[in-house]
Amino acid sequence: MPRPKPPTACANLDEVRAEIxxxxxxxxxxxxxxxxYVHAAARFKTDEASVxxxxxxxxxxxERRRWAEAAELPPDLxxxxxxxxxxxxxxxxxxxxxxxPDC
Numbered sequence: 001m002p003r004p005k006p007p008t009a010c011a012n013l014d015e016v017r018a019e020i021x022x023x024x025x026x027x028x029x030x031x032x033x034x035x036x037y038v039h040a041a042a043r044f045k046t047d048e049a050s051v052x053x054x055x056x057x058x059x060x061x062x063e064r065r066r067w068a069e070a071a072e073l074p075p076d077l078x079x080x081x082x083x084x085x086x087x088x089x090x091x092x093x094x095x096x097x098x099x100x101p102d103c
Contacts, residue, residue, distance in 0.1 A: 031085075038089045042096035051097050057086060 004023075010016045045051045061079055068078035 034089065035092065038093045039096050042093050045093075045097055048094065048097070051093050052090060060086070 005015060005019055007016070007019070010019065042051065061082060064078050064082045065075040068075040
């Protein structure tokens, strides 16, 4: 597999799009790995409130905003993305939790 090309080394729009596709493929793979951990977390939750974990969400969002600033990304953008991501994964985790044998 060829190495990623820096944005400034792209000679045309096709090369830019190919690199964006490579990044998106990596993001999807990372989401798949994240899903595995969300599924595993459901085993340790005792009720729906512990699945939703609003205090964990608040702390996580604050940390992601700091990461965004360090990466020179708009913190509001990163917060929005993670809120949507966590909402979707929370729905999956709730389904996992409800389907657990000792739920």
